[in-house]
Amino acid sequence: MLQLAQNLARLGDENAFTVLARAQALAAQGRDIINLGIGQPDFPTPPHIVEAAVKALRDGHHGYTPAIGIVPLREAVSADLRHRLNVEVDPDTIVVVPGGKVTMFFAVMMFGEEGKEIIFPDPGFPIYKSLIQYSPAKPVGLLIREENGFAFSADELLSRITPATSLIILNTPANPTGGVTPPEEIEKLVRCLERWPDVAILADEIYGQITFDGLRHASLLQYPQIRDRVILLDGWSKTYAMTGWRMGYGVWPKALVDTVRKLATNCHSCVNAATQWAGIAALEGPQDCVREMTAAFDQRRVYIAEALNAIPGMRCVLPKGAFYAFPNVSGTGWNERALAKALLEEAGVAVIAGTDFGDEGKGFIRLSSANSLENITRAVGRIGDFLSSREPAAQESV
Numbered sequence: 513m514l515q516l517a518q519n520l521a522r523l524g525d526e527n528a529f530t531v532l533a534r535a536q537a538l539a540a541q542g543r544d545i546i547n548l549g550i551g552q553p554d555f556p557t558p559p560h561i562v563e564a565a566v567k568a569l570r571d572g573h574h575g576y577t578p579a580i581g582i583v584p585l586r587e588a589v590s591a592d593l594r595h596r597l598n599v600e601v602d603p604d605t606i607v608v609v610p611g612g613k614v615t616m617f618f619a620v621m622m623f624g625e626e627g628k629e630i631i632f633p634d635p636g637f638p639i640y641k642s643l644i645q646y647s648p649a650k651p652v653g654l655l656i657r658e659e660n661g662f663a664f665s666a667d668e669l670l671s672r673i674t675p676a677t678s679l680i681i682l683n684t685p686a687n688p689t690g691g692v693t694p695p696e697e698i699e700k701l702v703r704c705l706e707r708w709p710d711v712a713i714l715a716d717e718i719y720g721q722i723t724f725d726g727l728r729h730a731s732l733l734q735y736p737q738i739r740d741r742v743i744l745l746d747g748w749s750k751t752y753a754m755t756g757w758r759m760g761y762g763v764w765p766k767a768l769v770d771t772v773r774k775l776a777t778n779c780h781s782c783v784n785a786a787t788q789w790a791g792i793a794a795l796e797g798p799q800d801c802v803r804e805m806t807a808a809f810d811q812r813r814v815y816i817a818e819a820l821n822a823i824p825g826m827r828c829v830l831p832k833g834a835f836y837a838f839p840n841v842s843g844t845g846w847n848e849r850a851l852a853k854a855l856l857e858e859a860g861v862a863v864i865a866g867t868d869f870g871d872e873g874k875g876f877i878r879l880s881s882a883n884s885l886e887n888i889t890r891a892v893g894r895i896g897d898f899l900s901s902r903e904p905a906a907q908e909s910v
């Protein structure tokens with residue numbers, strides 16, 4: 513009998529991938545499935561980025577690179593951060609990794625010790641809690657409230673910090689809610705954090721360029737008071753429609769870079785070389801693609817929120833960033849898990865139950881707007897028809 517390490521039993525999952533597999537299986541059986549489940553842009557990677565990778569392969573970039581990424585890529589990231597956020601970042605503190613998730617993994621491995629607590633947003637990206645549970649630290653949920661437009665609350669955060677807190681994970685613009693924490697609240701948050709100088713902060717800003725209504729994304733990297741303990745998580749997946757290329761980056765406090773480098777060397781050696789050259793093309797090339805994709809997400813989120821709000825029992829906050837809507841479905845009489853399951857199996861619409869993003873996602877579902885407006889219109893039509901024709905299933909029946 514194989515004896516697996518016990519902590520593996522505490523590792524969670526990302527149900528969006530399970531729903532994707534089920535949606536694909538149903539589609540393969542000939543069912544017409546509209547997928548609003550998975551969180552990846554429905555656009556192809558812009559051609560000039562693809563070409564840069566092809567050229568890199570033709571030019572012979574076939575070998576290992578430095579563990580933290582090639583210098584020109586880290587310089588390009590630094591220039592991009594200067595341009596977008598007006599911050600100076602030493603390229604030697606930028607660590608390029610295979611996807612945004614890896615920075616998360618490393619941060620939790622570094623700060624997740626026995627006796628420590630790590631604060632994470634609930635509802636939030638499911639991997640935060642999964643990793644904290646896997647580590648010896650205790651997960652402490654920070655409630656993200658619908659009535660607050662799904663923004664972080666500095667006061668609420670302050671009430672969760674204790675002397676045992678080693679790391680706080682913040683995410684704006686947010687998955688799964690589409691919430692954006694406004695600059696005034698971020699400033700308040702920073703003032704709170706100044707009272708706890710030994711706490712590290714993981715700022716997941718992977719949707720930082722996808723905001724609407726002229727809202728400015730305030731980055732935690734912009735505050736010198738906490739700069740020596742902020743880990744910025746960002747990457748190419750969402751901004752440049754590059755989820756399958758597997759590349760992201762972290763900006764780390766200088767004192768931690770060598771440990772991150774060691775983790776990278778032990779884990780994956782480096783990100784594949786051609787992808788790194790593609791990453792340079794993405795950052796240094798024309799940015800119209802980012803604006804065009806964001807404009808499409810903008811149009812879709814307005815439609816989704818309006819159309820969902822017209823369905824009896826549904827209530828949807830207008831998302832301010834990212835590409836998700838997180839409607840409250842408790843007024844329909846359905847439990848969110850039963851509803852998500854029935855929508856996929858019976859109505860042919862893949863969505864994710866709010867509780868897949870934490871206990872506080874109870875009564876909500878997540879819809880991704882990474883699908884065409886035409887498909888979204890059909891999907892929301894199906895959801896409305898389904899709800900008007902079916903009695904709610906028995907609670908907790910799935």
Ligand SMILES: Cc1ncc(COP(=O)(O)O)c(C=O)c1O
Pocket residue numbers: 551610611612613614637683686687716718747748749750755759760
């Ligand atoms: C909030 C958040 N952070 C990080 C990631 C991970 O991104 P990547 O696919 O680059 O690992 C995701 C992906 O959905 C996300 O939603």
